[in-house]
Amino acid sequence: MIEVNNLTKVYGNHTAVDDLSFTVEDGRIYGLLGPNGAGKTTTMNIMTGCLGATSGVVRIDGLDIFDEPEKIKRKVGYLPELPPLYPDMTPMEFLEFVAKARGVTGKERTEQIEKVMEITGIEEMQDRLIKNLSKGYRQRVGIAQALLGNPEVVILDEPTVGLDPKQIIEIRDLIKNLGKDHTVILSSHILGEVQAVCDHILIISHGRLVASGTPNDLEKQFTGSSTVDLSVKADQARATEILAGMDGVSDVEVKSEADGVTELRVSAQDGGDVREALFTAFSKANVPILNMTLSKASLEDIFLEFTGEEPAQNKRGKEARHGRNLRA
Amino acid sequence: MGAIYEREVKSYFNTMTGYLVCAFLLMFAGVYVMAYNLNYGYPNFEYVLQGMSFIFMIVVPILTMRSVAEERRQKTDQLLYALPVPMTRIVLGKYFAMVTVFLLPTALIALYPLLLSSFGTVSFITAYGSLVGFIFMGAAFIAVGLFISSLTENQAIAAVLCFLALLVNYFLTSTTEFVSESSTASFVAVTVIIVLIALLLRVMTKNTFVSVVTFLALEVANVIVLAFSPDTLSGLLTTAMEKLSLFDRFDNFVGGVFDITSLVFYLVTAGVFLFFTVQSLEKRRWS
Numbered sequence: 253m254i255e256v257n258n259l260t261k262v263y264g265n266h267t268a269v270d271d272l273s274f275t276v277e278d279g280r281i282y283g284l285l286g287p288n289g290a291g292k293t294t295t296m297n298i299m300t301g302c303l304g305a306t307s308g309v310v311r312i313d314g315l316d317i318f319d320e321p322e323k324i325k326r327k328v329g330y331l332p333e334l335p336p337l338y339p340d341m342t343p344m345e346f347l348e349f350v351a352k353a354r355g356v357t358g359k360e361r362t363e364q365i366e367k368v369m370e371i372t373g374i375e376e377m378q379d380r381l382i383k384n385l386s387k388g389y390r391q392r393v394g395i396a397q398a399l400l401g402n403p404e405v406v407i408l409d410e411p412t413v414g415l416d417p418k419q420i421i422e423i424r425d426l427i428k429n430l431g432k433d434h435t436v437i438l439s440s441h442i443l444g445e446v447q448a449v450c451d452h453i454l455i456i457s458h459g460r461l462v463a464s465g466t467p468n469d470l471e472k473q474f475t476g477s478s479t480v481d482l483s484v485k486a487d488q489a490r491a492t493e494i495l496a497g498m499d500g501v502s503d504v505e506v507k508s509e510a511d512g513v514t515e516l517r518v519s520a521q522d523g524g525d526v527r528e529a530l531f532t533a534f535s536k537a538n539v540p541i542l543n544m545t546l547s548k549a550s551l552e553d554i555f556l557e558f559t560g561e562e563p564a565q566n567k568r569g570k571e572a573r574h575g576r577n578l579r580a
Numbered sequence: 581m582g583a584i585y586e587r588e589v590k591s592y593f594n595t596m597t598g599y600l601v602c603a604f605l606l607m608f609a610g611v612y613v614m615a616y617n618l619n620y621g622y623p624n625f626e627y628v629l630q631g632m633s634f635i636f637m638i639v640v641p642i643l644t645m646r647s648v649a650e651e652r653r654q655k656t657d658q659l660l661y662a663l664p665v666p667m668t669r670i671v672l673g674k675y676f677a678m679v680t681v682f683l684l685p686t687a688l689i690a691l692y693p694l695l696l697s698s699f700g701t702v703s704f705i706t707a708y709g710s711l712v713g714f715i716f717m718g719a720a721f722i723a724v725g726l727f728i729s730s731l732t733e734n735q736a737i738a739a740v741l742c743f744l745a746l747l748v749n750y751f752l753t754s755t756t757e758f759v760s761e762s763s764t765a766s767f768v769a770v771t772v773i774i775v776l777i778a779l780l781l782r783v784m785t786k787n788t789f790v791s792v793v794t795f796l797a798l799e800v801a802n803v804i805v806l807a808f809s810p811d812t813l814s815g816l817l818t819t820a821m822e823k824l825s826l827f828d829r830f831d832n833f834v835g836g837v838f839d840i841t842s843l844v845f846y847l848v849t850a851g852v853f854l855f856f857t858v859q860s861l862e863k864r865r866w867s
Binding site for chain 1: 583587591595659661663
């Protein structure tokens with residue numbers, strides 16, 4: 253189990269990670285989701301011992317990364333954003349080097365190298381120089397490297413960036429398979445990817461955790477912001493007049509009005525379903541409803557809602573300062 | 581450490597660097613043997629080593645420039661940080677790999693006294709004593725180069741800085757002639773060093789108070805020494821410069837003295853710069 257507690261990382265006057273806390277259960281695939289610059293890479297660098305934190309604690313199986321870095325690093329395989337490969341080596345040489353450096357010896361080493369090459373599908377490329385490999389294969393060598401030493405936790409930073417659609421699907425399948433034997437944490441700024449691969453999503457924005465849960469949980473949790481798209485046969489003034497007299501409607505947005513038909517978006521209070529009430533209200537006023545659709549918040553909306561806004565308006569003075577830094 | 585060492589040595593000979601270093605050392609050794617021993621007929625192999633010692637100014641930058649700088653540029657330093665190996669071992673692995681690349685051609689050069697002995701009497705003790713000094717001096721310079729490489733991402737900048745550092749060291753003794761031996765001159769020099777220490781402290785600890793206090797304490801001591809015992813200060817600067825010249829110390833070996841103090845000095849220099857390299861790499865982790 254991985255525990256991240258009150259992790260903060262400050263660069264000069266820019267706060268990259270701001271009091272971040274979360275836990276990661278064993279044997280599942282976690283997705284760190286957030287826009288570029290949200291602090292995903294910084295968080296991962298700290299979790300793998302590549303970077304120090306300004307304050308806060310990272311524990312893996314109860315061991316503190318800052319107290320016992322060597323022990324932790326044995327438990328963690330890491331693929332940074334840019335796969336750290338030596339271009340003048342072949343994948344075989346490179347994997348041998350990493351295995352040796354991670355303390356895998358003898359027969360075990362040959363077996364593990366064979367295994368990770370099979371998992372990542374780079375056997376045919378094992379004797380070519382890394383500098384001659386395509387981006388997709390380099391990414392695979394990077395993943396293979398992270399699997400050496402049989403780590404319990406595999407951390408992958410944007411593993412599919414820069415790959416073509418076919419490669420992306422292959423790498424995603426690969427990650428799903430990794431999830432069977434390892435705890436996997438991956439980061440991405442693409443929602444679809446995290447949704448497709450991960451059991452659990454952690455949404456990060458401006459260095460803070462803004463939402464966390466399984467994809468379904470998140471969707472359920474946020475259907476609260478449900479809206480109804482409505483078109484009625486009345487002019488704008490008439491339609492808004494009817495809606496103004498209704499209970500349970502929090503916000504009305506007029507989208508368009510043409511040929512006596514008004515299109516509106518009605519937001520319900522407290523996430524209630526206002527379709528019945530709308531029907532009764534409009535039929536009492538003898539205004540026909542031409543179309544009515546309930547639209548639930550999708551993960552996309554949740555993501556945009558959480559990551560789009562500046563954190564300044566959310567909390568106290570600390571965030572106000574923070575927001576200014578980000579704009580600067 | 582073993583894995584890093586092995587990879588580094590291989591990589592020197594996968595690229596041109598290793599061969600270039602060997603070629604330079606062997607070529608200059610050959611030229612000087614040709615000139616001193618064969619042409620002029622001196623039986624002293626140590627003259628060859630003394631003559632070619634300036635070669636470090638070319639060989640050490642070539643050897644060391646990429647060691648850390650290139651890792652940083654290619655972002656492979658990430659891998660080193662993520663390995664379950666302490667930074668000290670990583671630095672030592674790199675260092676010993678470079679020393680090995682330097683020792684390979686030196687081992688061949690070591691055959692010259694044997695070859696020469698077939699034409700006459702060669703003082704093996706002075707010859708091989710000097711070679712030991714030569715190797716230790718090279719090892720010290722390589723540590724300096726490694727440290728300089730850890731300061732930048734750019735190999736070329738690392739090479740130029742390393743060359744300049746060695747150049748200054750090379751001319752350190754000859755420039756002492758132009759340095760005043762008066763106590764006032766030493767006082768000024770010591771003051772400059774104290775200011776540098778204080779500034780370094782400020783940069784490293786970001787604590788103005790500590791650095792100002794350190795500056796004042798050291799400077800007051802300096803003034804007291806100047807006021808009460810100016811003789812201690814006179815000549816201090818020139819002596820220090822002579823002592824710090826790594827090139828100059830090698831002349832003792834050539835002169836037939838197996839100078840243990842200088843060997844220790846070379847080792848300490850190497851140790852200090854390796855320590856600095858580890859700190860420079862660790863600092864990246866914490867900045």
